Amino acid sequence: MRPAAPPTNPWFPTRQANPNARLRVFCFPYAGGGASVYNGWGAALPASVELVAVQFPGRERRIMEPPFRKIPALLDALEPALAPLLDKPFIFFGYSMGTRVALALAQRWQARGAPLPLGMVMAAAGAPHRERDSRDELDDGAFVELLRKYEGTPAEVFAHKELLEMVLPVLRADFAIADAVLPALPVRCPISAFGSHEDPHVSLAELEYWRELTTTGDFRSRHFPGKHFFLRTAREPLLAALREDIVRWCPEVGP
Template sequence: MASASPPVLDRWFPSRKPLPEPRLRLFCLPFAGGSAAIYQPWSMALPTGVELCAVQLPGRERRLMEPAMKSLPELLDVLMPALTPLMDRPFALFGYSMGARIGLEVARTLKRQGGPKPLGFIAAAAPPPSHNDREPIHTLDDPGFIAKLREYDGTPEEVLQHKELLELILPTLRADFSLAWSENGKDTAPLDIPLSVYAGKGDKHVGLNTIEHWREESTADVRIRHFEGGHFFIRTHGPPVLAAVREDLTRWMTAAT
């Protein structure tokens, strides 16, 4: 398998702490506007032998000056070469909101190219792209887009009120929402890996009925879990989410041995 130099891995996985013999690597993809830092609290709380690989996308934190990717094909062209060197061990995918859309496309790409197969994929706070009824807010003008960001309650109000900071991050946020909204495309054959889908009971942006359509995305086991909270239940109800992640990973690792 192709290798990547340490600087490449450091850029994409800034908080990764390599294990000598990991049982599993967990690749975590963020929500729109989010970064690898949102998963940092998980690093010491995952099952023994699980190596956290939180992905840092361009356009945020130390990669702030790199332009954010506006389309999935563009992102996958640079993301897949960063991921595949670390797929020499068993691995799983976790994606939250936008991250779930990216994670699905990573899994589809691996399947299409005959690459290594994830032990499982966790998709949280996102509709399957086959039933995406969310508004494409990335196409709105700046005032309209900012108003919609307030409705998502994911960007702190102090950031939305800070003109200079907002001008700096707005292109990344707009690009991220474009990724999250990406159409399903032509390569929509079901996966053949276990899926675990997490949904917020009070999520105004992803309906519980829509979540049920994830069952069509894999021919393997698909489980749906419901959590208290709205779209960002990962923030408001973090401990139950982490407990579910531990349970899913343990189940998949046990099944693989």
Template sequence: MRSAPPPSPSAPDRWFPSRKPLPEPRLRLFCLPFAGGSAAIYTPWANALPAGVELCAVQLPGRERRLMEPAYKALPELMDALMPVLLPLMDRPFALFGYSMGARIGLEVARRLRTQGGPRPLGFIAAAAPPPSHNDREPIHQLDDTGFIAKLRDYDGTPEEVLQHKELLELILPTLRADFGLAWSGDGKDTAKLDIPLSVYGGRTDKHVGQNLIEHWRDESTADVRIRQFDGGHFFIRTHGQPVLEAVREDLTRWMTAVP
């Protein structure tokens, strides 16, 4: 007897491993991770979001249970795979949250929805990232391994024990390099302003994404754009997670209240 084929990489349970569907969600929140990150960073939010909000934390290839799947190196190819998975769950009101690399992906999701005449997000939260039109950070994914690892230490996002573990590092380095390439993706053809509310989060001591870069998000939408600053550096979501969650709750409540 032939064994059952492995799940398709596009299967929803691959992309949303921690999702717990609500019978009648008021809103779905799609959360996209930072470079090298996974859906797990958002798992604690599931029971702390406003009532009726269903958490849909996206798991990209190349990490955790999808570790053996190659990570996407180019944003268009990722979008071609991701959009068909997202769209069936966008039959309810929804919002987007993206952190660092995830903010770049979230912006592209919003742009594709507009270009393709898809559903309109209630809002988009972009954290710890500049808009691609003003990304002046060093493209560290183009460095050799020694230089790339040194820059990873500078970002303080990869645990030192991982950086010191030769076999593990060899396993995850291609995903990290691919993710940083996605984070540095420039603007494509569709650069018209969005028409949805934006809420932008920045770290007060983030040496990679300063306040001057965060402010440029005001040019990315014709709707309301609000900017918040949090204590901490580039990974303030880890060091000051509770204030970030409170801000997310406030933004979602405001957007849901505005729906007729």
């Protein structure tokens, strides 16, 4: 009789534990996205790397759970789930909204004197210590038009009123997190900023401000073809760049 499989942690529903891993890469999704956006990424990384995609409440398998609107409350809930997985070196990858969560975690842990990521890859987002306009006051009509401009929400969502009404609270909560301005507190780990040439929401110049958030002097800016969701349209070059950063920050994982 086979032993029962361990219960899946709702924060990491797609995680495939790798007992031989020398490094973990925690991936934080964009607004409205779930852990599934990182499906297949693990196979493109060195064999001794375990990819852990984070699932926030309010989407995919956690669709019945209320989403978080404030970063501190989200971190309070997430940290206990992360704690058992911090027994190995780790790296953060954040995409758009996910960059805010990743940086806020690193800032919180640095203040405590806790171990930090070996490096952070921040993609499709300007540096979060710079002031920006909040989208929280937009009415539903204006907010839906904003979603259309991002080109990240499936067309069928806009075509079905009931489905749109179901996902709007999650997207509004996520945009509140994405618009959060974080303290200008540099962290003691390298940062790579990934952006795209045609992203109408994040200019290549805005990527450079991430340089101000690392004390190490190790900052790189990488540019890819495509618009805001270049993780879809430039998947292979993005993963190659991520793999290069991983090996640079943690050579023992191998090529």
